Amino acid sequence: MASNIxxxxxxxxxxxxxxxxxxxxxxYGYQIYKTIIALSGNQYELKEAxxxxxxxxxxxxxxxxxxxxxxxxxxxxxxxxxxxxxxERYRKNKQDWHFAxxxxxxxxxxxxxxxxxxxxx
Amino acid sequence: MKRINQDLNQKVRSYVxxxxxGIGESQQLYELKEELSINLKEKIIDYKKAGMNxxxxxxxxxxxxxxxxxxxxxxxxxxxxQTRKSVYSSMTARVSTAGLITGTxxxxxxxxxxxxxxxxxxxxxxxTGPAIFIVVGGAIVAYSLLTRETNKKYAxxxxxxxxxGLSVGLILFSLFTAFTSGFATxxxxxxxxxxxxxxxxxxxxxxxxxxxxxxxxxxx
Numbered sequence: 001m002a003s004n005i006x007x008x009x010x011x012x013x014x015x016x017x018x019x020x021x022x023x024x025x026x027x028y029g030y031q032i033y034k035t036i037i038a039l040s041g042n043q044y045e046l047k048e049a050x051x052x053x054x055x056x057x058x059x060x061x062x063x064x065x066x067x068x069x070x071x072x073x074x075x076x077x078x079x080x081x082x083x084x085x086x087x088e089r090y091r092k093n094k095q096d097w098h099f100a101x102x103x104x105x106x107x108x109x110x111x112x113x114x115x116x117x118x119x120x121x
Numbered sequence: 122m123k124r125i126n127q128d129l130n131q132k133v134r135s136y137v138x139x140x141x142x143g144i145g146e147s148q149q150l151y152e153l154k155e156e157l158s159i160n161l162k163e164k165i166i167d168y169k170k171a172g173m174n175x176x177x178x179x180x181x182x183x184x185x186x187x188x189x190x191x192x193x194x195x196x197x198x199x200x201x202x203q204t205r206k207s208v209y210s211s212m213t214a215r216v217s218t219a220g221l222i223t224g225t226x227x228x229x230x231x232x233x234x235x236x237x238x239x240x241x242x243x244x245x246x247x248x249t250g251p252a253i254f255i256v257v258g259g260a261i262v263a264y265s266l267l268t269r270e271t272n273k274k275y276a277x278x279x280x281x282x283x284x285x286g287l288s289v290g291l292i293l294f295s296l297f298t299a300f301t302s303g304f305a306t307x308x309x310x311x312x313x314x315x316x317x318x319x320x321x322x323x324x325x326x327x328x329x330x331x332x333x334x335x336x337x338x339x340x341x
Contacts, residue, residue, distance in 0.1 A: 029161035047187025048160065052153065056195070073129075075159040078152065 022082040067088040145200025145253045220265030228258025246305035252297045260290030291323025
C-alpha cells in the first residue's frame, strides 16, 4: 500500500467517505475498513482508530445510526446505517467536493493567460 | 478448532480490556469494547487465512489499529461524567422506584388490615390472613432494592434480583404459613412443620445466592 499518498488531504474527507460506503448499504466496522481499502484500489488505509472516532461523531450528529447484529458465534457486530439527514449531508459534501476539486485544480495547475494581470504592465 | 477460537477470544478481550484499563465504566465504553473486539477478531482471522500464524496475525492486527488515544480520552471523559451524574434517571431506576413504592404500600396494606381484623376481635387465624400481602410486598421491595443502581453499587442483574426476591418471599411465606396453620390448629408442632418446608427452601436459595455473588461495588 502506498504510504506516500497525502493522507492528510484524504483524512479531511473521512466523514464523506464513510457516508458514501453506508449510503450503499448497512455495514460494520471491519467491513467498512476493508471496503475503503478496496475503493481506493489498495492505495489508502483509513485506520480503525480514525473510523471509530468518526462513527461516534457521525452518530452524535445524527448522520448515521447503529444497531447490533444477531450473530452469536464470538460476539455481535455493530452495524451502521445512514439516516435521512446523513444522505442529505452526503449529497451536500459531494457537491462541495466537486466545487473544491475544480477550483483547486485551476489554482494549482492553471496557467496565467491574461496579460493585464502581469506585474509591470 | 473451537479451542483455538476460545483462546483467541480471550486474548483479544484482554487486550481490549487493557487498552481501556482504569477508565470508569459506562454503557458506551462497554459497547465500544464489544465492537473493537469483534472487528479485531475478524481481522486476525483474515490475516490467518492469508497465511500468518496466530501470533503474527494478532500483532499485525493490533499494531495496524492506529492511534486510539483520542477514543480512550473520550471514554475517560464519559466515565467520569457517568459517576458524577445522578444515576437515578435511568429506566431501571424508575422501575425500581415504582417497585419500592408498590411493595411498601402492599406491605402496609397487609399490616393495617391485620391490625383492623385484630381489633375487630376476630380469631387469630383470620387475623394472619392479610399477612400474605406483607409476603408479596416484601419480595417486591427486595427485588426493587437490588435492581437499584446507587452511587456506590451497580444494579444487580434482573434474574439474580428476582431469585433474591423469591427467597425473601419464601422466607416470609414460611412465617405466614407457620402462624396461620399454628393458630388455626392450635398446635405449635403443625406451625413448625409447615414453617420448615418453605423456610428451608427460601433460606437455601438465599445462601446459594450469597455465596455466588459478585462484587457490585463501583471503582472509585
